[in-house]
Amino acid sequence: MMPLVSIITPSWNVEGLIEETIRSVQDQTFADWELLIADDCSTDRTPAIIAAIGERDPRVKLIRQARNGGPALARQASIDAAQGRYLAFLDSDDLWLPGKLEHQLAFAREKRAALSYTAFRRIDEGNTVTGRLIEVPASLTYDQLLENTAIATLTAMVDREIAGPVVMKNEGYDDFCLWLSILKRGHTAYGLNEDLARYRVRGSSVSSRPVRSAKWVWYIYRNVERLSLIRSSWCFAHWGARAWLKRREF
Numbered sequence: 001m002m003p004l005v006s007i008i009t010p011s012w013n014v015e016g017l018i019e020e021t022i023r024s025v026q027d028q029t030f031a032d033w034e035l036l037i038a039d040d041c042s043t044d045r046t047p048a049i050i051a052a053i054g055e056r057d058p059r060v061k062l063i064r065q066a067r068n069g070g071p072a073l074a075r076q077a078s079i080d081a082a083q084g085r086y087l088a089f090l091d092s093d094d095l096w097l098p099g100k101l102e103h104q105l106a107f108a109r110e111k112r113a114a115l116s117y118t119a120f121r122r123i124d125e126g127n128t129v130t131g132r133l134i135e136v137p138a139s140l141t142y143d144q145l146l147e148n149t150a151i152a153t154l155t156a157m158v159d160r161e162i163a164g165p166v167v168m169k170n171e172g173y174d175d176f177c178l179w180l181s182i183l184k185r186g187h188t189a190y191g192l193n194e195d196l197a198r199y200r201v202r203g204s205s206v207s208s209r210p211v212r213s214a215k216w217v218w219y220i221y222r223n224v225e226r227l228s229l230i231r232s233s234w235c236f237a238h239w240g241a242r243a244w245l246k247r248r249e250f
Contacts, residue, residue, distance in 0.1 A: 005033045005101055005157075006084030010074030011092035012040040015049060017200070022053055022060060024095040030102040035060045036078035037092070041068040046092075072174035079166055087158045087166060089175065094154040095123070095198040104157050107192045114163035114187035115179060118155040120197040130201065134246065136191035142183035146225070147238035149246055151179050151189065154197045163187060169224065172216030177224055214240065 007025060011018055018037075025035050039047045039062060047062060054060040063077050071091075079087065086105065090096065100118070108116040122130045136150045145151070153175045158166055164185060169177040183189060217239055221232035 004084035005086045005088050006082035007035045007088045008075050008078040009037045009090050010071040011037050011046050013042045013044045014092045015045040017093045027098045028101045029099050036081050038063040038074035038077040040065050040074045072168040072170045076168040089153045089156045093200045097196050100196040111190045113190040115182050115189040116157045117151040118192045118196045120199050123198045123200050133195050135193055140189045146235040149243050
């Protein structure tokens with residue numbers, strides 16, 4: 001029997017997009033999942049839409065945050081409620097292709113991967129593909145990930161039995177902090193170079209501003225990972241070059 005996959009999704013004011021995101025999960029060829037959507041005090045109809053879908057499909061579960069705290073705390077709320085061995089991450093405006101869970105779960109089990117990730121394509125707000133396939137390296141260690149942007153949140157899957165505790169840090173790029181914390185334990189992340197997801201580029205998304213993203217990464221090097229100034233500078237130069245190339249792939 002294949003294990004349950006718990007899908008971790010934060011939401012905030014995405015009433016025009018959340019139903020399509022949920023549908024991309026419901027269309028998966030692998031059906032043994034639960035979708036845990038932690039709503040971060042939306043002021044629009046997002047919670048009502050999620051609740052209505054959950055009434056028809058009990059695998060879709062709404063978690064209401066008591067106060068607006070940002071995506072890291074919302075993700076943690078979903079993680080705390082998760083019943084599955086595997087955690088798959090999907091933001092509330094992104095999409096999966098139908099075979100995503102089936103293909104990645106088989107890959108992760110074959111590799112015995114604490115953390116796995118896949119290739120993806122970008123789309124705009126009208127669902128038009130805006131660039132080439134964003135391919136991924138076959139594997140990443142902790143040291144390699146410090147210099148890389150390869151693990152997109154909507155493609156990540158964690159095996160909790162192998163990875164150990166999954167705890168979000170309430171920082172910008174909380175997902176990057178999580179991947180680093182898992183690999184720092186000695187694990188290797190494995191990449192499946194298949195087109196399985198769609199990352200939506202929106203001007204209002206929290207990761208859409210490159211200068212702010214760069215500041216977050218530098219902060220992680222110095223204050224979370226406690227890297228020296230020299231090593232931080234070395235990693236940041238490589239991270240910045242890869243980030244620029246990734247953005248040029250539109």
